[in-house]
Amino acid sequence: MEKVTRDWQNQYMVPLFCPPDFIPVKGQGCHVWDQEGREYIDISGGIAVNSLGHCNPELVKALTEQANKIWHVSNLHTSEPLLRLAKRITDATFADVAFFCNSGAEANEAALKLARRYALNHYGPEKDEIISFVKSFHGRTLFTVSVGGQDKYSKGFGPRPAEITHLPFNDIKALEEHISEKTCAVIMEPIQGESGIIPADREFMKKARELCDKYHALLVFDEVQTGNGRTGYLYAYMAYGVKPDIMTTAKGLAGGLPIGAMITRRTVGESFTPGVHGTTFGGNPLVCAVADKALSIINTKETLYGVKERSGLFFEGLNAIKERTGVFQLIRGMGLLIGCVLADRFAGHSGDFVRLGYKNGLFTLVAGPNVVRIAPSLNIPKEDIEEALKRFEKTAEEFRDQFGKED
Numbered sequence: 001m002e003k004v005t006r007d008w009q010n011q012y013m014v015p016l017f018c019p020p021d022f023i024p025v026k027g028q029g030c031h032v033w034d035q036e037g038r039e040y041i042d043i044s045g046g047i048a049v050n051s052l053g054h055c056n057p058e059l060v061k062a063l064t065e066q067a068n069k070i071w072h073v074s075n076l077h078t079s080e081p082l083l084r085l086a087k088r089i090t091d092a093t094f095a096d097v098a099f100f101c102n103s104g105a106e107a108n109e110a111a112l113k114l115a116r117r118y119a120l121n122h123y124g125p126e127k128d129e130i131i132s133f134v135k136s137f138h139g140r141t142l143f144t145v146s147v148g149g150q151d152k153y154s155k156g157f158g159p160r161p162a163e164i165t166h167l168p169f170n171d172i173k174a175l176e177e178h179i180s181e182k183t184c185a186v187i188m189e190p191i192q193g194e195s196g197i198i199p200a201d202r203e204f205m206k207k208a209r210e211l212c213d214k215y216h217a218l219l220v221f222d223e224v225q226t227g228n229g230r231t232g233y234l235y236a237y238m239a240y241g242v243k244p245d246i247m248t249t250a251k252g253l254a255g256g257l258p259i260g261a262m263i264t265r266r267t268v269g270e271s272f273t274p275g276v277h278g279t280t281f282g283g284n285p286l287v288c289a290v291a292d293k294a295l296s297i298i299n300t301k302e303t304l305y306g307v308k309e310r311s312g313l314f315f316e317g318l319n320a321i322k323e324r325t326g327v328f329q330l331i332r333g334m335g336l337l338i339g340c341v342l343a344d345r346f347a348g349h350s351g352d353f354v355r356l357g358y359k360n361g362l363f364t365l366v367a368g369p370n371v372v373r374i375a376p377s378l379n380i381p382k383e384d385i386e387e388a389l390k391r392f393e394k395t396a397e398e399f400r401d402q403f404g405k406e407d
């Protein structure tokens with residue numbers, strides 16, 4: 001086979017992405033190797049996706065067993081893996097019924113369409129307003145970028161869908177003043193991920209629940225990133241003790257294969273009757289078999305408690321690095337979704353930190369321009385945490401020397 005080189009990226013790919021100048025070719029656990037055999041510790045988890053590490057043997061087994069049975073039947077037929085996964089996720093949550101698709105954006109698209117259709121069916125066409133929050137992120141389809149609270153993602157594509165309101169996050173007064181009988185849904189991330197790992201206040205979330213009940217609006221939690229054990233709870237709403245009417249998830253659900261899920265109560269789900277919504281690949285048996293196995297491993301005391309333990313190690317290590325280097329002003333987040341907020345003098349440079357990390361054999365992420373994000377696999381071994389923190393500190397020192405000169 002012809003050798004693939006990094007310049008193929010520029011030659012054959014639409015220039016949406018700017019990957020570094022190496023190509024990862026192999027992954028095992030939290031380690032990745034590139035074409036030259038260089039090793040990296042991955043605490044980015046493929047953007048909070050590889051929940052059980054690269055090539056987890058139990059997931060590989062589930063995948064290969066299903067690969068030898070049947071791959072795809074479309075939604076013209078049902079399948080055993082699909083039904084097993086639907087049972088597992090609804091048994092474990094507030095929900096009665098599930099819809100599967102291929103990504104977080106699609107799950108949110110389905111949730112938003114369902115909320116509007118439910119309101120139409122039960123209250124009439126005037127009830128169509130969706131309330132969302134400034135800086136939220138819900139995906140890249142036109143509807144979901146429009147609902148997301150960041151103009152940079154939604155401007156420049158022509159008219160955006162109407163009747164979407166963005167309110168300040170964690171502002172109870174603004175929500176109280178704005179919500180009305182016209183509101184059909186309030187959508188929020190329990191922890192805003194892409195914009196900097198900003199948790200919802202418990203009081204705010206409780207109030208949103210109360211106000212949705214009062215005004216007959218559906219409360220939608222986007223747990224695309226916070227779901228599937230990421231916070232040390234199976235879903236973050238469980239940590240808050242506030243139940244949504246609809247929840248979406250994706251990312252870590254199948255440990256690295258593309259999947260999205262929208263789950264809800266039966267009475268709400270009933271507004272999706274045949275033909276109202278759909279997908280060709282969603283609920284694919286191959287992906288569902290892996291997701292079912294992943295969720296069965298994640299939803300155990302061992303994994304969820306393990307996330308909390310590992311979180312403690314990261315917080316301790318990162319706070320010490322913050323003190324020693326002065327690069328960060330705050331370490332925040334929950335479980336293994338952690339944001340390291342850059343000190344003001346480094347504002348805007350989170351991408352440079354990630355790039356320096358590559359040089360030191362470390363994969364991290366940004367969460368907006370001012371936050372370095374960490375979202376490793378939930379089962380990262382303790383010795384890998386130690387080594388990752390060493391590489392993180394070395395990166396922070398180099399970063400301070402290169403980007404902190406103006407101080």
Ligand SMILES: Cc1ncc(COP(=O)(O)O)c(C=O)c1O
Nearest residue numbers: 103104105137138139193224225
């Ligand atoms: C909270 C949240 N919602 C939705 C999405 C979109 O998911 P996807 O990229 O799988 O469409 C993301 C992705 O980062 C996310 O973090």
